Amino acid sequence: MKFGEQLRSSVIREYQWHYIDYDGLKADLKRPSGPLRPVAPRPNADPSKPIIQRREWTEDDEARFVSKLEAELDKVHTKQQVKAMEISRRIAVSEREVRDVVNRLNERGPGEDGPSEEEFMMLEEDLSDIIADVHDLAKFVQLNYTGFYKIIKKHDKMTGWHLRPVFETRLKAKPFYKENYDASVVQLSKLYDIVRTRGNPAKGDSAAGGSQANFIRHTTKYWVHPDNVTELKLIILKHLPVLVFNASKEFETEDTAITSIYFDNPNTWDLYEGRLKKTEGAEAIRLRWYGGMKSETIFVERKTHREDWTGEKSVKARFSLKEKNVNPYLRGELLPPAIFEKARKEGKKSEKAIAEDERLAREIQWSVLKKGYRPVCRSFYHRTAFQLPADARVRISLDTELTMIREDNLDGVRRSGDNWRRMDIGVDYPFSQLPPGDIVRFPYAILEVKLQTQLGQEPPEWVRQLTSSHLVEAVPKFSKFIHGVATLFPDRIHLLPYWMPQMDVDIRKPATHDFGIKRLEHSTTASLTDEDEDEDDSDDESPQRSATGRAGESSTSAAARNGRPSALAADIEDQTTDRPSAEGTYLYDSEDEDDEDTRLEEARRVGGWTYYKARAEASARAAARGTWWLLKALVPRPRSTQVPRNARMESLLGPGQIQERRFKAPPGKKIYVPVRVEPKVYFAAERTFLGWLEYSIYIGAIALTLLNFTTEHGSRGSFAAAAAFTLLAFVSLCYSVGIYLYRSRAIRTRRVARYHDKAGPSVLCGALFAAVALNYALEGKTRGLW
Structure with a gap:
């Protein structure tokens, strides 16, 4: 259109x-x-x-x-x-x-x-x-x-x-x-919440858990096209109020700004690869502040990834630090006990909470000093959070104007100098003063849906409709840190996240079901x-x-x-x-x-032989396409079975044809696709190897029986049959060892490999049948039956 x-x-x-x-x-x-x-x-x-x-x-x-x-x-x-x-x-x-x-x-x-x-x-x-x-x-x-x-x-x-x-x-x-x-x-969110609750809006701590040092949530992430951002906000505010931390203060755009600086080793990129591959215990270390550059409170955070088989959940832990103390802390001049000395004297936090913060500060400081972690990139965005006060069961946040900025000095440019962050920018989006190589402006908004539901409990219906609507595009495990490093350091990063090839694809979709802003009375x-x-x-x-x-x-x-x-x-x-x-x-x-059609119409306006020639060429191309499709239909070949789409799939994808796209990584790059590996996968590979080994032993025992317990009269035929069974046992043993080594390496490196075996069992059964048939034929010939 x-x-x-x-x-x-x-x-x-x-x-x-x-x-x-x-x-x-x-x-x-x-x-x-x-x-x-x-x-x-x-x-x-x-x-x-x-x-x-x-x-x-x-x-x-x-x-x-x-x-x-x-x-x-x-x-x-x-x-x-x-x-x-x-x-x-x-x-x-x-x-x-x-x-x-x-x-x-x-x-x-x-x-x-x-x-x-x-x-x-x-x-x-x-x-x-x-x-x-x-x-x-x-x-x-x-x-x-x-x-x-x-x-x-x-x-x-x-x-x-x-x-x-x-x-x-x-x-x-x-x-x-x-x-x-x-x-x-x-x-509108404040007024609608008052009216919806009939004058009794929920009250409580607006942070709703934000003051906790450790918190666990089930989070799903989506991309939102800029055309749909306002509509999405208006839809959400009808169900959840905008989370305002200071209701007495007049709203300012700077209040929604969030800035984070991520750390990594620029030589090995351990944190980047760990978060990309989702290895057990992978960490992300960042410094975050809310509002403008004048904010005095800096949060030092560490996110730790846990695999599901461990029985634990991924955790984000953080503690607060004064801005003036960040540089001494990162250089090791300010030790964790001195940071929390004032908190112990004031007695506002329990000794247990202070001890946990001190342990976290000690571990992060050790990692920065011993592993060579340095600031590499900054992420900036404006966040609109929707949540009922004192109720964190459903929390939705929408991050707009997402921008990634370089913080390193790897190319000889002194961006931050000896300071822990560069000071030539603040919250003045779109940061037009920066050179193009230092900044990447993300084209979409990021929607995060965070749910705390009990086991077996379904999320609210409106949340399910929102996440399955045309307004959002699901991007599981999207990370601002991973995307920033991958785009800002193209010459140093060779392993890309799976969503990178999709950045040039328009995520806007047609409406699949009746969902959106509606008027109650008349059409507009x-x-x-x-x-x-x-x-x-x-x-x-x-x-x-x-x-x-x-x-x-x-x-x-x-x-x-x-x-x-x-x-x-x-x-x-x-x-x-x-x-x-x-x-x-x-x-x-x-x-x-x-x-x-455009070329044909242009030729029609010219007229004469130009039009007749264009018309003939168009007819020839149409005939060639028809012939090709006819040959494809007539030639016998494997064809897929069309499975009818159920009602749920139609509600999500619509009744139209589903289009597929294949993406290739740029030259010299690899796209990493997350592969979930649990300990039972290792055990399954070992059990399969032991099964093949047991099979090989049985075949070898048959070969030894034929070789050692036959009469001298039938030694020639028995020896040939024993040789066939011995060869089969040897081939089976070598094949099982090779498959086990291949699978073990693929599991360790988390490669997307074929762990099922289509040909091996069939070939082995066929070879066993051939060996038994050979033994039967030789024995029958020896006994003079044919």
């Missing part, structure tokens, strides 16, 4: 007259007023074809186009500003209404009636409508932002004039796309069509008119309900994305698909 069709089918009714006039701008590009000029032929073009002539793009055309583009930018920016102010006013009004209802609830006397259920229901409907408005505005901004960059790229490609650098300045002057909805999300999404649709923007017929009850619904789901398959997965424009720019924005790439 081309962007023009996507724009028309995703229009929200309230905004339908305020979207970018993408079709009008594109039509303007196709009406240059300059003199005719020949188009340069392609390198392999047929010289017999006539030369196509097109008009040149002049300064008057450029001025006209820029003027129209400016008008469209003003229109979009004005609507965004007006709607944002309207949402702010509506939130303020709702806050006063909620406060009034809660005051009446708290101040009622004995026997007096408080607010009715209808009042709370009306407030909830009003807040749901505001949430839908925020969602619609975010979709409106995202769609227009994509449209502006697509039309600018199309302009530069078609005219040869470079407008993109100039127009980026105009976009910065009217940054409608930089609206931050985090403050609105926090306000409209699909519009244009009778005079341009042929370059659509490969199919124009979409049917439809109206749905979902705000900002994607064109894919609308097409699915209209009974025609979605083309989103095969669209080149929607599948390729550029890396984020220095300003931290995402620019969507677009290339017009030069398919066979």
